[in-house]
Amino acid sequence: MINLPLPLIQILIGLIGILAFVGLNGLVLVYLERKIAGHIQRRPGPFEVGPHGILQPLADAVKLVGKQLITPKGADSVLYWAAPIISFAPAIVCFLPLPFGPKLTNIDINVGLVLILAFTGLNVLALCLAGWSSQNKWSLLGAARDISQSVAYEIPLLLSVLPIMMLSGSLNLYEISTSQGAWPWQWHIIYQPLGFFIFFICILAETNRAPFDLPEAESELTAGFHTEYSGMGFGLFFLAEYSYMIVACAMASILFLGGFNGPIVSGWWWFLFKVYALLIVMIWLRWTYPRVRFDQLLNICWKWLIPLSLINLLVTALFIKL
Amino acid sequence: MLDFKLDEIEQSGDFYTRNFQPTPEENKLVLNMGPQHPSTHGVLRIILEIDGEYILRAEPVLGYIHRMQEKMAEVKTYPQYLPNMGRVDYLHALAWNWAYAGAVEKLMGLEVPERAEYIRVITCELNRINSHLLWWGAYLLDLGAFTPIMYAFADREIVMDILQRITGSRLTYCYYRFGGVSADIDQKFINDTREFCKYMRGRFPIYKDLVTDNIILRKRVEDIGHINLETCRKYGATGPVLRGSGKPYDVRRAEPYSVYDRFDFEIPVYDEKDALARYLVRMDEMEQSLRIIEQALDSLPEGDYIHPKTPKNPKPPKGEAYFAVEGARGKIGVYLVSDGSKSPYRLKLRSPGFSNLSLFAEIARGTLLADAISILGSLDLVIPEIDR
Amino acid sequence: MMVKKIAQTLTGLWSLVVGLRVTGKNFFQPQITVHYPREKVESIEGYRGHIELVPKDNDPFTARCMACGSCARVCPSGCITLHIKKVTEPAVSAKKEDNSQKPEQNNQKAAPAKKTKTKRVLEAFELNYNYCSLCGLCVQSCPAGGLRFSDNVYLAGFSRKEFEFDLLARMRAQKEGK
Ligand code: SF4
Ligand code: SF4
Numbered sequence: 001m002i003n004l005p006l007p008l009i010q011i012l013i014g015l016i017g018i019l020a021f022v023g024l025n026g027l028v029l030v031y032l033e034r035k036i037a038g039h040i041q042r043r044p045g046p047f048e049v050g051p052h053g054i055l056q057p058l059a060d061a062v063k064l065v066g067k068q069l070i071t072p073k074g075a076d077s078v079l080y081w082a083a084p085i086i087s088f089a090p091a092i093v094c095f096l097p098l099p100f101g102p103k104l105t106n107i108d109i110n111v112g113l114v115l116i117l118a119f120t121g122l123n124v125l126a127l128c129l130a131g132w133s134s135q136n137k138w139s140l141l142g143a144a145r146d147i148s149q150s151v152a153y154e155i156p157l158l159l160s161v162l163p164i165m166m167l168s169g170s171l172n173l174y175e176i177s178t179s180q181g182a183w184p185w186q187w188h189i190i191y192q193p194l195g196f197f198i199f200f201i202c203i204l205a206e207t208n209r210a211p212f213d214l215p216e217a218e219s220e221l222t223a224g225f226h227t228e229y230s231g232m233g234f235g236l237f238f239l240a241e242y243s244y245m246i247v248a249c250a251m252a253s254i255l256f257l258g259g260f261n262g263p264i265v266s267g268w269w270w271f272l273f274k275v276y277a278l279l280i281v282m283i284w285l286r287w288t289y290p291r292v293r294f295d296q297l298l299n300i301c302w303k304w305l306i307p308l309s310l311i312n313l314l315v316t317a318l319f320i321k322l
Numbered sequence: 323m324l325d326f327k328l329d330e331i332e333q334s335g336d337f338y339t340r341n342f343q344p345t346p347e348e349n350k351l352v353l354n355m356g357p358q359h360p361s362t363h364g365v366l367r368i369i370l371e372i373d374g375e376y377i378l379r380a381e382p383v384l385g386y387i388h389r390m391q392e393k394m395a396e397v398k399t400y401p402q403y404l405p406n407m408g409r410v411d412y413l414h415a416l417a418w419n420w421a422y423a424g425a426v427e428k429l430m431g432l433e434v435p436e437r438a439e440y441i442r443v444i445t446c447e448l449n450r451i452n453s454h455l456l457w458w459g460a461y462l463l464d465l466g467a468f469t470p471i472m473y474a475f476a477d478r479e480i481v482m483d484i485l486q487r488i489t490g491s492r493l494t495y496c497y498y499r500f501g502g503v504s505a506d507i508d509q510k511f512i513n514d515t516r517e518f519c520k521y522m523r524g525r526f527p528i529y530k531d532l533v534t535d536n537i538i539l540r541k542r543v544e545d546i547g548h549i550n551l552e553t554c555r556k557y558g559a560t561g562p563v564l565r566g567s568g569k570p571y572d573v574r575r576a577e578p579y580s581v582y583d584r585f586d587f588e589i590p591v592y593d594e595k596d597a598l599a600r601y602l603v604r605m606d607e608m609e610q611s612l613r614i615i616e617q618a619l620d621s622l623p624e625g626d627y628i629h630p631k632t633p634k635n636p637k638p639p640k641g642e643a644y645f646a647v648e649g650a651r652g653k654i655g656v657y658l659v660s661d662g663s664k665s666p667y668r669l670k671l672r673s674p675g676f677s678n679l680s681l682f683a684e685i686a687r688g689t690l691l692a693d694a695i696s697i698l699g700s701l702d703l704v705i706p707e708i709d710r
Numbered sequence: 711m712m713v714k715k716i717a718q719t720l721t722g723l724w725s726l727v728v729g730l731r732v733t734g735k736n737f738f739q740p741q742i743t744v745h746y747p748r749e750k751v752e753s754i755e756g757y758r759g760h761i762e763l764v765p766k767d768n769d770p771f772t773a774r775c776m777a778c779g780s781c782a783r784v785c786p787s788g789c790i791t792l793h794i795k796k797v798t799e800p801a802v803s804a805k806k807e808d809n810s811q812k813p814e815q816n817n818q819k820a821a822p823a824k825k826t827k828t829k830r831v832l833e834a835f836e837l838n839y840n841y842c843s844l845c846g847l848c849v850q851s852c853p854a855g856g857l858r859f860s861d862n863v864y865l866a867g868f869s870r871k872e873f874e875f876d877l878l879a880r881m882r883a884q885k886e887g888k
Contacts, residue, residue, distance in 0.1 A: 037468070039736075040469055042473075042476060042739060042742045043741055043743040049743065137351060141375070222359060225643040236374065284733065287468055288467070288730055289466075290462060290542060291538075291692075293692045295542055304719075398786055401786075402786035409843075467731060479742075487756035488756060489756070490756055490846060496844075504850060531728045532729050536726065537722030537723070670861060693722055
């Protein structure tokens, strides 16, 4: 028998678990999104496959897997197919350091926060490649939009996370979680309401969710960077987008909402509850608002969010010193 | 043998390939928007020359849904052409019905009974509300909001049910006849319509809260796509586009036809000349339409719904007639020439959408791509009407 | 200036909350769509299906139509074809003329022999529903009130052939069905 080192086994088991979790969550989220959209629009949403359409996402997934993969003429096929994989793979790594519960952290590393922030940044590269390699002007425009958007929003995102690191004095997500108490008034959001607000707007922009879904604004750019993708190529982008949503909401709940800490009995259920509550808010926003314009999007970032988050940072630093 | 060389044609190309040839200039991208594009609503094609996201030049290409509506009239008898009018502009079909029926009546000197005129006013205004509602939903879809169109559809459904009961169709109406309408309205229609008016009034605040007041929407439509009156005059723009530019021109007031001079209604005008002004004109117009409907229902006279002596196969005397009505998109005109036979000698349709689209090339220059979409939507284009 | 700008931003943000409230309220309101195969739409009154022949008052399975042909003439889409048999009834002496069936031609009135009465008997009323624009001109033009719109909402088929009906045969089939 080959002697595998223990951390490796741990990571492997974790990866398998995370893959299952990501897949399942993707299905649940798609279903949730469509149902909520339906009910907001006074219609039932998916209803035919399974009771109340609960198997609809599964059927869609099967359909996507079964579709032919088409490489457009003139596309750079290596980059073209690498892009969805580059988009999806880092999403899985992002799950590794997340503390789901008091005893449910896959790898407990002390730079978990930085790791996640770094790996989510990789997504930009994937979208850039996708846009560039598909030999389509709409894709190119979508990719260009995505890059400037992501680069701009990375700054306030980091600036709104910094005060949390100061408050808890750690980059380890587990320790950040445990530094907060069980009850809502013991969470960081009480000290950092502005930080939470900025962070939430930034994750909306980073995950390309409406009203900031400009890279794939279908009324302007048909489908943006994934215009040309078919079958699982599109499916992976789709899954990656939902995974990043989960990672982002998980981050928000760990940093600001106490993570797995909750009233009465703390545990992974509180964590999941908070993540899904945030996700539902994201979905709700999407089905309510029109899309902002591109220059406005950048204006919000440079003229409002960055100054505000800098002020927030300074004020927090002052308070901690005092 | 062919007496032309294919190469030559390929080289010369059509207007668009010649005018949008790739040039060595840098930073310039020629983008083909449509005929299949989510926000051209049908089969409009626009060739864009862009620098980054800024539009240097935009050129609409028409004709993808040209159906020879005008030529068709020449081979059909007068009544046979009626159903065509429902297909020119499928959103405000009754206005086109009216324009054609009015032109023929004018030529024949046919009197329309008073009750029929009132019925026409009521149904035409209901149809106008329907058209504006769909525009509202589709415009927001262009701007990226998915929910409003569903609410608009829910309201449209009520109007369509009301109209279906008497006209028999839900979209492409063929209801007006020479000298009246094809069926009388009954008490249930009147009650339903009154109820709808009340219901619709309650819906406007919701629309205002959800959309009109929304800061994101405001920022998307405010101060973009300025159309000054000079441009309107140059291109013959009418309807909400003209009224959004500050000119209170409405055919219902300017050249009152039918019984419109008997009703008390306002013509919404906004001076801002931007997309928001056009948006608000349409929103206000819906309320005014409700007012007209209620007044018409209150004073609905008894009588025939169609002139009893309407000839079955009319042969209008030699001559010509022009009849204009106010459609949801602007002035709809039908120009008819008769040579005394049973089919028109020539029919010309003046579609407001064509004029309104023509100015797009001018106002889109220098705007962002996203703004161009917003401007295009604010013109409320129905492509089948433009191409005819 | 600065204060005004901030106030504007705040009202803008508040408008976003108001928008959320509208959609949130709608989320909890009942649906207004109809689950078609399980439920059916009630309001089909006034619906125009394909045209059908109106039966006589005293006999529900005989058409009122007297084969005048005006519906076929007026139809803008040319979807009505009448097959008419001309039966010449001898006024005094029994003499039969040819009764070969042929499609109705416009304005082709049978020139009756001096003292015979020509009766036009409808053999088949072919409707090509594919081209029908549901305008209602045929219904209005019928002097006998012999046409109406059916309320056959759930008409569907896989090929064009399925929408070419013989309305007379349809009426007979109804009779046999009963
Ligand atoms: S409804 Fe109109 S198109 Fe249809 S058969 Fe009758 S006349 Fe012809
Ligand atoms: S118009 Fe009426 S009576 Fe004449 S052929 Fe048609 S259905 Fe028969």
